[in-house]
Amino acid sequence: MGISVPGLLNFRGDRWQVAADLLRSSARGSTAQADSLRAAADAMSKAWSDEIGAMIAERCRQQADVVEQQATTLPPLADALDAGAAQMQDLSTEMLKLVERAAAADVVVTDDGGARPAFDLGLLDPREAARRIAIANAVRAVATSILHRADLVDRRLATVLALALGLMAPPFDMGPLDLSDEALARAADLTTQGSTGYCAWVSPLMSLARSNPDFIRRRMVWDEDSQTYTVTLYDRDTGAPIQVSVDPRQLPEFPSNGMTQEPDFVSIYTQAMRQTYPDIDSSNFQLTGKIVLGKTYDEQTSREVPFDEIRDTLDTEPPGSAMVATTGAPEQQPDDVPAHKKLYGGHAYSVVGFTPDGQIILRNPHGPGSDSHTVTLTEDEYRRWINGVMTWPAQ
Structure with missing residues:
Protein backbone atom coordinates (compact mmCIF):
# COMPACT_ATOMS: atom_id res chain seq x y z
CA MET A 1 0.00 0.00 0.00
CA GLY A 2 1.59 3.27 -1.11
CA ILE A 3 -0.18 5.83 1.12
CA SER A 4 0.61 6.10 4.84
CA VAL A 5 -1.53 7.48 7.64
CA PRO A 6 0.63 10.65 8.00
CA GLY A 7 0.60 11.13 4.23
CA LEU A 8 -3.18 10.95 4.13
CA LEU A 9 -3.62 13.20 7.17
CA ASN A 10 -1.35 15.81 5.55
CA PHE A 11 -3.08 15.65 2.17
CA ARG A 12 -3.47 19.09 0.56
CA GLY A 13 -6.31 19.08 -1.96
CA ASP A 14 -5.62 22.67 -2.98
CA ARG A 15 -2.41 21.54 -4.72
CA TRP A 16 -4.37 19.18 -6.96
CA GLN A 17 -6.90 21.94 -7.64
CA VAL A 18 -4.13 24.34 -8.68
CA ALA A 19 -2.95 21.71 -11.17
CA ALA A 20 -6.54 21.32 -12.41
CA ASP A 21 -6.82 25.08 -12.99
CA LEU A 22 -3.53 25.05 -14.93
CA LEU A 23 -4.81 22.22 -17.15
CA ARG A 24 -7.99 24.18 -17.94
CA SER A 25 -5.93 27.28 -18.71
CA SER A 26 -3.67 25.24 -21.00
CA ALA A 27 -6.74 23.86 -22.79
CA ARG A 28 -7.99 27.39 -23.47
CA GLY A 29 -4.55 28.36 -24.77
CA SER A 30 -4.40 25.31 -27.05
CA THR A 31 -7.85 26.08 -28.45
CA ALA A 32 -6.75 29.64 -29.20
CA GLN A 33 -3.59 28.30 -30.86
CA ALA A 34 -5.67 25.96 -33.04
CA ASP A 35 -7.88 28.88 -34.10
CA SER A 36 -4.77 30.91 -34.99
CA LEU A 37 -3.36 28.07 -37.08
CA ARG A 38 -6.61 27.75 -39.03
CA ALA A 39 -6.71 31.49 -39.59
CA ALA A 40 -3.12 31.32 -40.86
CA ALA A 41 -4.08 28.46 -43.18
CA ASP A 42 -6.91 30.53 -44.65
CA ALA A 43 -4.59 33.51 -45.11
CA MET A 44 -1.96 31.36 -46.85
CA SER A 45 -4.56 29.87 -49.18
CA LYS A 46 -5.54 33.36 -50.27
CA ALA A 47 -1.96 34.67 -50.50
CA TRP A 48 -0.55 31.65 -52.38
CA SER A 49 -3.06 29.96 -54.60
CA ASP A 50 -0.51 27.57 -56.08
CA GLU A 51 0.28 23.99 -55.05
CA ILE A 52 2.90 25.01 -52.47
CA GLY A 53 0.51 27.42 -50.78
CA ALA A 54 -2.17 24.73 -50.63
CA MET A 55 0.30 22.27 -49.13
CA ILE A 56 1.41 24.72 -46.42
CA ALA A 57 -2.19 25.62 -45.61
CA GLU A 58 -3.14 21.95 -45.31
CA ARG A 59 -0.17 21.34 -42.99
CA CYS A 60 -1.35 24.21 -40.78
CA ARG A 61 -4.85 22.76 -40.65
CA GLN A 62 -3.49 19.34 -39.72
CA GLN A 63 -1.42 20.89 -36.94
CA ALA A 64 -4.49 22.78 -35.75
CA ASP A 65 -6.41 19.50 -35.55
CA VAL A 66 -3.61 17.95 -33.47
CA VAL A 67 -3.48 20.91 -31.08
CA GLU A 68 -7.27 20.96 -30.75
CA GLN A 69 -7.36 17.22 -30.05
CA GLN A 70 -4.78 17.69 -27.31
CA ALA A 71 -6.87 20.51 -25.87
CA THR A 72 -9.95 18.28 -25.59
CA THR A 73 -8.07 15.83 -23.33
CA LEU A 74 -7.20 18.46 -20.71
CA PRO A 75 -10.61 19.49 -19.22
CA PRO A 76 -11.53 15.85 -18.36
CA LEU A 77 -8.15 15.56 -16.64
CA ALA A 78 -8.89 18.70 -14.65
CA ASP A 79 -12.29 17.29 -13.66
CA ALA A 80 -10.62 14.03 -12.61
CA LEU A 81 -8.15 15.96 -10.45
CA ASP A 82 -10.96 17.91 -8.80
CA ALA A 83 -12.95 14.75 -8.10
CA GLY A 84 -9.85 12.92 -6.85
CA ALA A 85 -8.95 15.81 -4.55
CA ALA A 86 -12.46 15.79 -3.06
CA GLN A 87 -12.34 12.02 -2.50
CA MET A 88 -8.89 12.18 -0.91
CA GLN A 89 -9.95 15.08 1.31
CA ASP A 90 -12.96 13.07 2.50
CA LEU A 91 -10.72 10.09 3.25
CA SER A 92 -8.26 12.35 5.09
CA THR A 93 -11.10 13.67 7.26
CA GLU A 94 -12.34 10.12 7.86
CA MET A 95 -8.85 9.04 8.96
CA LEU A 96 -8.47 12.07 11.25
CA LYS A 97 -11.75 11.25 13.02
CA LEU A 98 -10.66 7.62 13.40
CA VAL A 99 -7.29 8.62 14.89
CA GLU A 100 -9.03 10.97 17.33
CA ARG A 101 -11.56 8.32 18.40
CA ALA A 102 -8.76 5.78 18.75
CA ALA A 103 -6.75 8.14 20.96
CA ALA A 104 -9.80 8.66 23.17
CA ALA A 105 -9.92 4.87 23.59
CA ASP A 106 -6.16 4.73 24.36
CA VAL A 107 -5.34 3.15 20.98
CA VAL A 108 -2.41 4.29 18.82
CA VAL A 109 -2.78 4.20 15.01
CA THR A 110 0.58 3.43 13.38
CA ASP A 111 1.85 4.91 10.10
CA ASP A 112 0.96 1.78 8.10
CA GLY A 113 -2.62 1.62 9.40
CA GLY A 114 -1.94 -0.76 12.24
CA ALA A 115 -3.28 -0.17 15.75
CA ARG A 116 -2.22 -1.12 19.27
CA PRO A 117 -3.19 -0.27 22.85
CA ALA A 118 -1.34 2.77 24.14
CA PHE A 119 -0.16 1.10 27.35
CA ASP A 120 1.07 -2.22 28.73
CA LEU A 121 -1.79 -4.72 28.77
CA GLY A 122 -0.02 -6.65 31.50
CA LEU A 123 -1.31 -4.08 33.97
CA LEU A 124 -4.93 -5.04 33.21
CA ASP A 125 -7.00 -8.07 34.08
CA PRO A 126 -7.39 -10.56 31.19
CA ARG A 127 -10.97 -9.58 30.38
CA GLU A 128 -10.14 -5.87 30.09
CA ALA A 129 -6.98 -6.66 28.12
CA ALA A 130 -9.03 -8.73 25.65
CA ARG A 131 -11.49 -5.85 25.27
CA ARG A 132 -8.66 -3.42 24.52
CA ILE A 133 -7.19 -5.78 21.94
CA ALA A 134 -10.60 -6.11 20.27
CA ILE A 135 -10.87 -2.30 20.06
CA ALA A 136 -7.39 -2.07 18.52
CA ASN A 137 -8.26 -4.76 15.97
CA ALA A 138 -11.43 -2.90 14.99
CA VAL A 139 -9.48 0.34 14.57
CA ARG A 140 -6.88 -1.48 12.46
CA ALA A 141 -9.57 -2.87 10.13
CA VAL A 142 -11.07 0.58 9.54
CA ALA A 143 -7.68 2.28 9.12
CA THR A 144 -6.46 -0.25 6.54
CA SER A 145 -9.75 0.08 4.66
CA ILE A 146 -9.36 3.88 4.50
CA LEU A 147 -5.75 3.58 3.31
CA HIS A 148 -6.74 1.02 0.68
CA ARG A 149 -9.45 3.30 -0.70
CA ALA A 150 -7.03 6.23 -0.75
CA ASP A 151 -4.49 4.09 -2.60
CA LEU A 152 -7.13 3.11 -5.18
CA VAL A 153 -8.02 6.78 -5.77
CA ASP A 154 -4.36 7.73 -6.06
CA ARG A 155 -3.43 4.90 -8.46
CA ARG A 156 -6.54 5.34 -10.59
CA LEU A 157 -5.86 9.05 -11.00
CA ALA A 158 -2.19 8.41 -11.79
CA THR A 159 -3.23 5.93 -14.50
CA VAL A 160 -5.76 8.37 -15.96
CA LEU A 161 -3.18 11.16 -16.11
CA ALA A 162 -0.46 8.93 -17.56
CA LEU A 163 -2.74 7.59 -20.29
CA ALA A 164 -4.14 10.96 -21.24
CA LEU A 165 -0.71 12.58 -21.34
CA GLY A 166 0.70 9.79 -23.49
CA LEU A 167 2.94 8.25 -20.84
CA MET A 168 1.40 4.80 -21.23
CA ALA A 169 -0.13 2.67 -23.99
CA PRO A 170 1.19 3.92 -27.35
CA PRO A 171 -1.52 4.88 -29.87
CA PHE A 172 -3.24 2.01 -31.63
CA ASP A 173 -1.94 1.86 -35.21
CA MET A 174 -4.26 -0.94 -36.41
CA GLY A 175 -1.46 -3.42 -35.79
CA PRO A 176 -1.28 -6.09 -33.07
CA LEU A 177 -2.28 -5.02 -29.57
CA ASP A 178 0.00 -5.47 -26.58
CA LEU A 179 -1.31 -8.67 -24.98
CA MET A 220 -6.95 -14.02 -30.09
CA VAL A 221 -4.13 -14.50 -32.59
CA TRP A 222 -2.70 -11.83 -34.89
CA ASP A 223 -2.08 -12.77 -38.53
CA GLU A 224 0.64 -10.57 -40.00
CA ASP A 225 -0.17 -11.41 -43.62
CA SER A 226 -3.84 -10.46 -43.50
CA GLN A 227 -3.41 -7.85 -40.74
CA THR A 228 -6.38 -9.37 -38.90
CA TYR A 229 -7.10 -11.25 -35.68
CA THR A 230 -8.37 -14.80 -35.59
CA VAL A 231 -10.59 -15.11 -32.51
CA THR A 232 -11.77 -18.47 -31.22
CA LEU A 233 -15.34 -18.39 -29.97
CA TYR A 234 -17.71 -21.30 -29.37
CA ASP A 235 -21.10 -22.26 -30.75
CA ARG A 236 -23.68 -21.22 -28.16
CA ASP A 237 -25.71 -24.39 -28.78
CA THR A 238 -23.15 -27.14 -29.42
CA GLY A 239 -19.98 -25.76 -27.81
CA ALA A 240 -18.00 -26.39 -31.01
CA PRO A 241 -15.11 -23.94 -31.64
CA ILE A 242 -15.62 -21.20 -34.24
CA GLN A 243 -12.76 -19.29 -35.87
CA VAL A 244 -13.68 -15.64 -36.52
CA SER A 245 -11.56 -13.20 -38.54
CA VAL A 246 -11.67 -9.65 -37.15
CA ASP A 247 -10.31 -6.67 -39.07
CA PRO A 248 -9.11 -4.07 -36.52
CA ARG A 249 -9.89 -1.33 -39.05
CA GLN A 250 -13.59 -2.14 -38.79
CA LEU A 251 -14.18 -2.10 -35.04
CA PRO A 252 -17.18 -0.57 -33.26
CA GLU A 253 -16.78 2.59 -31.21
CA PHE A 254 -17.37 0.60 -28.01
CA PRO A 255 -16.15 -1.27 -26.06
CA PRO A 263 -9.58 -0.42 -29.28
CA ASP A 264 -8.57 -3.02 -26.72
CA PHE A 265 -8.88 -6.80 -26.49
CA VAL A 266 -12.56 -6.45 -25.47
CA SER A 267 -13.18 -4.51 -28.71
CA ILE A 268 -11.77 -7.43 -30.73
CA TYR A 269 -13.73 -10.05 -28.81
CA THR A 270 -16.94 -8.04 -29.06
CA GLN A 271 -16.60 -7.59 -32.82
CA ALA A 272 -16.02 -11.34 -33.19
CA MET A 273 -19.19 -12.00 -31.19
CA ARG A 274 -21.21 -9.48 -33.24
CA GLN A 275 -20.03 -10.99 -36.52
Whole structure:
Protein backbone atom coordinates (compact mmCIF):
# COMPACT_ATOMS: atom_id res chain seq x y z
CA MET A 1 0.00 0.00 0.00
CA GLY A 2 1.59 3.27 -1.11
CA ILE A 3 -0.18 5.83 1.12
CA SER A 4 0.61 6.10 4.84
CA VAL A 5 -1.53 7.48 7.64
CA PRO A 6 0.63 10.65 8.00
CA GLY A 7 0.60 11.13 4.23
CA LEU A 8 -3.18 10.95 4.13
CA LEU A 9 -3.62 13.20 7.17
CA ASN A 10 -1.35 15.81 5.55
CA PHE A 11 -3.08 15.65 2.17
CA ARG A 12 -3.47 19.09 0.56
CA GLY A 13 -6.31 19.08 -1.96
CA ASP A 14 -5.62 22.67 -2.98
CA ARG A 15 -2.41 21.54 -4.72
CA TRP A 16 -4.37 19.18 -6.96
CA GLN A 17 -6.90 21.94 -7.64
CA VAL A 18 -4.13 24.34 -8.68
CA ALA A 19 -2.95 21.71 -11.17
CA ALA A 20 -6.54 21.32 -12.41
CA ASP A 21 -6.82 25.08 -12.99
CA LEU A 22 -3.53 25.05 -14.93
CA LEU A 23 -4.81 22.22 -17.15
CA ARG A 24 -7.99 24.18 -17.94
CA SER A 25 -5.93 27.28 -18.71
CA SER A 26 -3.67 25.24 -21.00
CA ALA A 27 -6.74 23.86 -22.79
CA ARG A 28 -7.99 27.39 -23.47
CA GLY A 29 -4.55 28.36 -24.77
CA SER A 30 -4.40 25.31 -27.05
CA THR A 31 -7.85 26.08 -28.45
CA ALA A 32 -6.75 29.64 -29.20
CA GLN A 33 -3.59 28.30 -30.86
CA ALA A 34 -5.67 25.96 -33.04
CA ASP A 35 -7.88 28.88 -34.10
CA SER A 36 -4.77 30.91 -34.99
CA LEU A 37 -3.36 28.07 -37.08
CA ARG A 38 -6.61 27.75 -39.03
CA ALA A 39 -6.71 31.49 -39.59
CA ALA A 40 -3.12 31.32 -40.86
CA ALA A 41 -4.08 28.46 -43.18
CA ASP A 42 -6.91 30.53 -44.65
CA ALA A 43 -4.59 33.51 -45.11
CA MET A 44 -1.96 31.36 -46.85
CA SER A 45 -4.56 29.87 -49.18
CA LYS A 46 -5.54 33.36 -50.27
CA ALA A 47 -1.96 34.67 -50.50
CA TRP A 48 -0.55 31.65 -52.38
CA SER A 49 -3.06 29.96 -54.60
CA ASP A 50 -0.51 27.57 -56.08
CA GLU A 51 0.28 23.99 -55.05
CA ILE A 52 2.90 25.01 -52.47
CA GLY A 53 0.51 27.42 -50.78
CA ALA A 54 -2.17 24.73 -50.63
CA MET A 55 0.30 22.27 -49.13
CA ILE A 56 1.41 24.72 -46.42
CA ALA A 57 -2.19 25.62 -45.61
CA GLU A 58 -3.14 21.95 -45.31
CA ARG A 59 -0.17 21.34 -42.99
CA CYS A 60 -1.35 24.21 -40.78
CA ARG A 61 -4.85 22.76 -40.65
CA GLN A 62 -3.49 19.34 -39.72
CA GLN A 63 -1.42 20.89 -36.94
CA ALA A 64 -4.49 22.78 -35.75
CA ASP A 65 -6.41 19.50 -35.55
CA VAL A 66 -3.61 17.95 -33.47
CA VAL A 67 -3.48 20.91 -31.08
CA GLU A 68 -7.27 20.96 -30.75
CA GLN A 69 -7.36 17.22 -30.05
CA GLN A 70 -4.78 17.69 -27.31
CA ALA A 71 -6.87 20.51 -25.87
CA THR A 72 -9.95 18.28 -25.59
CA THR A 73 -8.07 15.83 -23.33
CA LEU A 74 -7.20 18.46 -20.71
CA PRO A 75 -10.61 19.49 -19.22
CA PRO A 76 -11.53 15.85 -18.36
CA LEU A 77 -8.15 15.56 -16.64
CA ALA A 78 -8.89 18.70 -14.65
CA ASP A 79 -12.29 17.29 -13.66
CA ALA A 80 -10.62 14.03 -12.61
CA LEU A 81 -8.15 15.96 -10.45
CA ASP A 82 -10.96 17.91 -8.80
CA ALA A 83 -12.95 14.75 -8.10
CA GLY A 84 -9.85 12.92 -6.85
CA ALA A 85 -8.95 15.81 -4.55
CA ALA A 86 -12.46 15.79 -3.06
CA GLN A 87 -12.34 12.02 -2.50
CA MET A 88 -8.89 12.18 -0.91
CA GLN A 89 -9.95 15.08 1.31
CA ASP A 90 -12.96 13.07 2.50
CA LEU A 91 -10.72 10.09 3.25
CA SER A 92 -8.26 12.35 5.09
CA THR A 93 -11.10 13.67 7.26
CA GLU A 94 -12.34 10.12 7.86
CA MET A 95 -8.85 9.04 8.96
CA LEU A 96 -8.47 12.07 11.25
CA LYS A 97 -11.75 11.25 13.02
CA LEU A 98 -10.66 7.62 13.40
CA VAL A 99 -7.29 8.62 14.89
CA GLU A 100 -9.03 10.97 17.33
CA ARG A 101 -11.56 8.32 18.40
CA ALA A 102 -8.76 5.78 18.75
CA ALA A 103 -6.75 8.14 20.96
CA ALA A 104 -9.80 8.66 23.17
CA ALA A 105 -9.92 4.87 23.59
CA ASP A 106 -6.16 4.73 24.36
CA VAL A 107 -5.34 3.15 20.98
CA VAL A 108 -2.41 4.29 18.82
CA VAL A 109 -2.78 4.20 15.01
CA THR A 110 0.58 3.43 13.38
CA ASP A 111 1.85 4.91 10.10
CA ASP A 112 0.96 1.78 8.10
CA GLY A 113 -2.62 1.62 9.40
CA GLY A 114 -1.94 -0.76 12.24
CA ALA A 115 -3.28 -0.17 15.75
CA ARG A 116 -2.22 -1.12 19.27
CA PRO A 117 -3.19 -0.27 22.85
CA ALA A 118 -1.34 2.77 24.14
CA PHE A 119 -0.16 1.10 27.35
CA ASP A 120 1.07 -2.22 28.73
CA LEU A 121 -1.79 -4.72 28.77
CA GLY A 122 -0.02 -6.65 31.50
CA LEU A 123 -1.31 -4.08 33.97
CA LEU A 124 -4.93 -5.04 33.21
CA ASP A 125 -7.00 -8.07 34.08
CA PRO A 126 -7.39 -10.56 31.19
CA ARG A 127 -10.97 -9.58 30.38
CA GLU A 128 -10.14 -5.87 30.09
CA ALA A 129 -6.98 -6.66 28.12
CA ALA A 130 -9.03 -8.73 25.65
CA ARG A 131 -11.49 -5.85 25.27
CA ARG A 132 -8.66 -3.42 24.52
CA ILE A 133 -7.19 -5.78 21.94
CA ALA A 134 -10.60 -6.11 20.27
CA ILE A 135 -10.87 -2.30 20.06
CA ALA A 136 -7.39 -2.07 18.52
CA ASN A 137 -8.26 -4.76 15.97
CA ALA A 138 -11.43 -2.90 14.99
CA VAL A 139 -9.48 0.34 14.57
CA ARG A 140 -6.88 -1.48 12.46
CA ALA A 141 -9.57 -2.87 10.13
CA VAL A 142 -11.07 0.58 9.54
CA ALA A 143 -7.68 2.28 9.12
CA THR A 144 -6.46 -0.25 6.54
CA SER A 145 -9.75 0.08 4.66
CA ILE A 146 -9.36 3.88 4.50
CA LEU A 147 -5.75 3.58 3.31
CA HIS A 148 -6.74 1.02 0.68
CA ARG A 149 -9.45 3.30 -0.70
CA ALA A 150 -7.03 6.23 -0.75
CA ASP A 151 -4.49 4.09 -2.60
CA LEU A 152 -7.13 3.11 -5.18
CA VAL A 153 -8.02 6.78 -5.77
CA ASP A 154 -4.36 7.73 -6.06
CA ARG A 155 -3.43 4.90 -8.46
CA ARG A 156 -6.54 5.34 -10.59
CA LEU A 157 -5.86 9.05 -11.00
CA ALA A 158 -2.19 8.41 -11.79
CA THR A 159 -3.23 5.93 -14.50
CA VAL A 160 -5.76 8.37 -15.96
CA LEU A 161 -3.18 11.16 -16.11
CA ALA A 162 -0.46 8.93 -17.56
CA LEU A 163 -2.74 7.59 -20.29
CA ALA A 164 -4.14 10.96 -21.24
CA LEU A 165 -0.71 12.58 -21.34
CA GLY A 166 0.70 9.79 -23.49
CA LEU A 167 2.94 8.25 -20.84
CA MET A 168 1.40 4.80 -21.23
CA ALA A 169 -0.13 2.67 -23.99
CA PRO A 170 1.19 3.92 -27.35
CA PRO A 171 -1.52 4.88 -29.87
CA PHE A 172 -3.24 2.01 -31.63
CA ASP A 173 -1.94 1.86 -35.21
CA MET A 174 -4.26 -0.94 -36.41
CA GLY A 175 -1.46 -3.42 -35.79
CA PRO A 176 -1.28 -6.09 -33.07
CA LEU A 177 -2.28 -5.02 -29.57
CA ASP A 178 0.00 -5.47 -26.58
CA LEU A 179 -1.31 -8.67 -24.98
CA SER A 180 1.26 -8.96 -22.20
CA ASP A 181 -0.03 -9.79 -18.72
CA GLU A 182 0.43 -6.17 -17.65
CA ALA A 183 -1.27 -4.73 -20.73
CA LEU A 184 -4.27 -7.05 -20.44
CA ALA A 185 -4.67 -6.25 -16.74
CA ARG A 186 -4.48 -2.53 -17.54
CA ALA A 187 -7.00 -2.92 -20.36
CA ALA A 188 -9.33 -4.80 -18.01
CA ASP A 189 -9.20 -1.87 -15.59
CA LEU A 190 -9.80 0.79 -18.25
CA THR A 191 -12.20 -0.77 -20.74
CA THR A 192 -15.58 0.93 -21.22
CA GLN A 193 -18.57 -1.11 -22.34
CA GLY A 194 -20.41 1.69 -24.12
CA SER A 195 -23.48 -0.10 -25.47
CA THR A 196 -26.34 -0.78 -23.09
CA GLY A 197 -26.77 -4.44 -22.25
CA TYR A 198 -23.15 -5.51 -22.70
CA CYS A 199 -22.06 -5.31 -19.04
CA ALA A 200 -22.55 -9.08 -18.60
CA TRP A 201 -20.37 -9.62 -21.69
CA VAL A 202 -17.61 -7.14 -20.83
CA SER A 203 -17.23 -7.81 -17.09
CA PRO A 204 -16.48 -11.57 -17.51
CA LEU A 205 -13.85 -10.72 -20.15
CA MET A 206 -12.31 -8.22 -17.71
CA SER A 207 -12.13 -10.91 -15.03
CA LEU A 208 -10.77 -13.52 -17.43
CA ALA A 209 -8.00 -11.25 -18.77
CA ARG A 210 -6.89 -10.46 -15.24
CA SER A 211 -6.91 -14.04 -13.96
CA ASN A 212 -5.87 -15.98 -17.07
CA PRO A 213 -4.23 -13.78 -19.74
CA ASP A 214 -2.91 -16.88 -21.52
CA PHE A 215 -6.50 -17.84 -22.36
CA ILE A 216 -6.95 -14.53 -24.21
CA ARG A 217 -3.62 -14.83 -26.02
CA ARG A 218 -4.33 -18.39 -27.20
CA ARG A 219 -7.73 -17.42 -28.61
CA MET A 220 -6.95 -14.02 -30.09
CA VAL A 221 -4.13 -14.50 -32.59
CA TRP A 222 -2.70 -11.83 -34.89
CA ASP A 223 -2.08 -12.77 -38.53
CA GLU A 224 0.64 -10.57 -40.00
CA ASP A 225 -0.17 -11.41 -43.62
CA SER A 226 -3.84 -10.46 -43.50
CA GLN A 227 -3.41 -7.85 -40.74
CA THR A 228 -6.38 -9.37 -38.90
CA TYR A 229 -7.10 -11.25 -35.68
CA THR A 230 -8.37 -14.80 -35.59
CA VAL A 231 -10.59 -15.11 -32.51
CA THR A 232 -11.77 -18.47 -31.22
CA LEU A 233 -15.34 -18.39 -29.97
CA TYR A 234 -17.71 -21.30 -29.37
CA ASP A 235 -21.10 -22.26 -30.75
CA ARG A 236 -23.68 -21.22 -28.16
CA ASP A 237 -25.71 -24.39 -28.78
CA THR A 238 -23.15 -27.14 -29.42
CA GLY A 239 -19.98 -25.76 -27.81
CA ALA A 240 -18.00 -26.39 -31.01
CA PRO A 241 -15.11 -23.94 -31.64
CA ILE A 242 -15.62 -21.20 -34.24
CA GLN A 243 -12.76 -19.29 -35.87
CA VAL A 244 -13.68 -15.64 -36.52
CA SER A 245 -11.56 -13.20 -38.54
CA VAL A 246 -11.67 -9.65 -37.15
CA ASP A 247 -10.31 -6.67 -39.07
CA PRO A 248 -9.11 -4.07 -36.52
CA ARG A 249 -9.89 -1.33 -39.05
CA GLN A 250 -13.59 -2.14 -38.79
CA LEU A 251 -14.18 -2.10 -35.04
CA PRO A 252 -17.18 -0.57 -33.26
CA GLU A 253 -16.78 2.59 -31.21
CA PHE A 254 -17.37 0.60 -28.01
CA PRO A 255 -16.15 -1.27 -26.06
CA SER A 256 -12.84 0.59 -25.98
CA ASN A 257 -10.19 2.00 -23.69
CA GLY A 258 -12.09 4.40 -21.45
CA MET A 259 -9.34 7.04 -21.50
CA THR A 260 -7.95 6.93 -25.04
CA GLN A 261 -11.10 5.63 -26.80
CA GLU A 262 -8.81 3.28 -28.71
CA PRO A 263 -9.58 -0.42 -29.28
CA ASP A 264 -8.57 -3.02 -26.72
CA PHE A 265 -8.88 -6.80 -26.49
CA VAL A 266 -12.56 -6.45 -25.47
CA SER A 267 -13.18 -4.51 -28.71
CA ILE A 268 -11.77 -7.43 -30.73
CA TYR A 269 -13.73 -10.05 -28.81
CA THR A 270 -16.94 -8.04 -29.06
CA GLN A 271 -16.60 -7.59 -32.82
CA ALA A 272 -16.02 -11.34 -33.19
CA MET A 273 -19.19 -12.00 -31.19
CA ARG A 274 -21.21 -9.48 -33.24
CA GLN A 275 -20.03 -10.99 -36.52
CA THR A 276 -20.95 -14.48 -35.32
CA TYR A 277 -24.19 -13.61 -33.54
CA PRO A 278 -25.64 -10.41 -35.04
CA ASP A 279 -28.93 -11.12 -33.25
CA ILE A 280 -27.37 -10.60 -29.80
CA ASP A 281 -27.85 -7.07 -28.47
CA SER A 282 -27.31 -7.94 -24.79
CA SER A 283 -25.88 -10.85 -22.84
CA ASN A 284 -25.89 -12.65 -19.50
CA PHE A 285 -23.20 -14.57 -17.64
CA GLN A 286 -24.33 -17.98 -18.87
CA LEU A 287 -24.49 -16.92 -22.52
CA THR A 288 -21.09 -15.22 -22.26
CA GLY A 289 -19.61 -18.42 -20.83
CA LYS A 290 -21.03 -20.50 -23.68
CA ILE A 291 -19.60 -18.17 -26.34
CA VAL A 292 -16.22 -17.38 -24.73
CA LEU A 293 -15.44 -20.70 -23.00
CA GLY A 294 -17.62 -23.20 -24.83
CA LYS A 295 -18.92 -24.34 -21.44
CA THR A 296 -22.01 -23.84 -19.33
CA TYR A 297 -21.76 -22.68 -15.73
CA ASP A 298 -24.71 -22.03 -13.43
CA GLU A 299 -25.30 -18.57 -12.03
CA GLN A 300 -25.84 -18.55 -8.27
CA THR A 301 -26.86 -15.88 -5.77
CA SER A 302 -24.86 -13.91 -3.24
CA ARG A 303 -26.64 -15.81 -0.48
CA GLU A 304 -25.32 -19.09 -1.90
CA VAL A 305 -21.73 -17.99 -2.62
CA PRO A 306 -19.82 -16.68 0.44
CA PHE A 307 -16.67 -14.59 0.18
CA ASP A 308 -14.51 -17.61 1.03
CA GLU A 309 -15.73 -19.45 -2.06
CA ILE A 310 -14.89 -16.48 -4.30
CA ARG A 311 -11.46 -16.20 -2.63
CA ASP A 312 -10.83 -19.88 -3.31
CA THR A 313 -11.72 -19.36 -6.99
CA LEU A 314 -9.36 -16.41 -7.33
CA ASP A 315 -6.53 -17.96 -5.29
CA THR A 316 -6.26 -21.30 -7.10
CA GLU A 317 -3.25 -21.83 -9.38
CA PRO A 318 -3.95 -21.00 -12.11
CA PRO A 319 -6.64 -18.68 -10.79
CA GLY A 320 -10.28 -18.69 -11.78
CA SER A 321 -12.56 -15.73 -12.49
CA ALA A 322 -15.59 -14.20 -10.80
CA MET A 323 -18.24 -11.65 -11.69
CA VAL A 324 -21.41 -10.39 -10.00
CA ALA A 325 -24.63 -8.57 -10.92
CA THR A 326 -27.12 -6.38 -9.06
CA THR A 327 -30.19 -7.51 -11.03
CA GLY A 328 -32.75 -8.87 -8.56
CA ALA A 329 -30.75 -7.88 -5.46
CA PRO A 330 -32.64 -8.45 -2.16
CA GLU A 331 -32.31 -4.78 -1.17
CA GLN A 332 -31.97 -1.46 -2.94
CA GLN A 333 -29.09 0.74 -1.83
CA PRO A 334 -29.91 3.86 0.20
CA ASP A 335 -29.52 7.17 -1.62
CA ASP A 336 -26.73 8.38 0.68
CA VAL A 337 -24.40 5.41 0.11
CA PRO A 338 -20.72 6.55 -0.24
CA ALA A 339 -19.31 6.80 -3.77
CA HIS A 340 -16.94 3.85 -3.24
CA LYS A 341 -19.95 1.62 -2.53
CA LYS A 342 -22.32 2.98 -5.17
CA LEU A 343 -23.81 0.26 -7.40
CA TYR A 344 -25.98 0.56 -10.51
CA GLY A 345 -29.20 -1.42 -10.69
CA GLY A 346 -29.38 -4.15 -13.33
CA HIS A 347 -25.62 -4.00 -13.86
CA ALA A 348 -22.72 -6.49 -13.90
CA TYR A 349 -19.28 -6.06 -12.31
CA SER A 350 -15.91 -7.78 -12.55
CA VAL A 351 -14.47 -9.13 -9.28
CA VAL A 352 -10.89 -7.89 -8.80
CA GLY A 353 -10.10 -9.34 -5.37
CA PHE A 354 -10.34 -8.38 -1.71
CA THR A 355 -9.08 -5.51 0.44
CA PRO A 356 -6.77 -6.20 3.41
CA ASP A 357 -9.77 -5.91 5.74
CA GLY A 358 -11.76 -8.46 3.74
CA GLN A 359 -14.04 -6.35 1.54
CA ILE A 360 -14.67 -7.49 -2.03
CA ILE A 361 -13.33 -5.21 -4.81
CA LEU A 362 -15.53 -4.79 -7.89
CA ARG A 363 -14.65 -3.04 -11.15
CA ASN A 364 -17.41 -1.27 -13.08
CA PRO A 365 -17.34 -1.82 -16.88
CA HIS A 366 -18.69 1.71 -17.33
CA GLY A 367 -14.98 2.57 -17.28
CA PRO A 368 -12.71 5.06 -15.50
CA GLY A 369 -15.05 7.95 -16.27
CA SER A 370 -17.70 6.42 -14.01
CA ASP A 371 -18.36 8.00 -10.62
CA SER A 372 -17.99 4.52 -9.09
CA HIS A 373 -15.35 2.77 -11.18
CA THR A 374 -14.09 0.76 -8.19
CA VAL A 375 -16.53 -0.47 -5.54
CA THR A 376 -15.77 -2.17 -2.22
CA LEU A 377 -18.40 -4.05 -0.20
CA THR A 378 -18.48 -5.93 3.09
CA GLU A 379 -19.89 -9.44 2.98
CA ASP A 380 -23.16 -8.24 4.51
CA GLU A 381 -23.48 -5.49 1.88
CA TYR A 382 -22.64 -8.00 -0.85
CA ARG A 383 -25.45 -10.31 0.29
CA ARG A 384 -27.97 -7.46 0.40
CA TRP A 385 -27.02 -5.41 -2.68
CA ILE A 386 -25.74 -8.11 -5.06
CA ASN A 387 -27.77 -10.97 -6.48
CA GLY A 388 -26.19 -12.91 -9.35
CA VAL A 389 -22.74 -14.49 -8.89
CA MET A 390 -20.81 -16.44 -11.51
CA THR A 391 -17.46 -18.13 -10.94
CA TRP A 392 -15.38 -19.74 -13.67
CA PRO A 393 -12.71 -22.25 -12.67
CA ALA A 394 -9.27 -21.97 -14.24
CA GLN A 395 -9.48 -22.59 -18.00
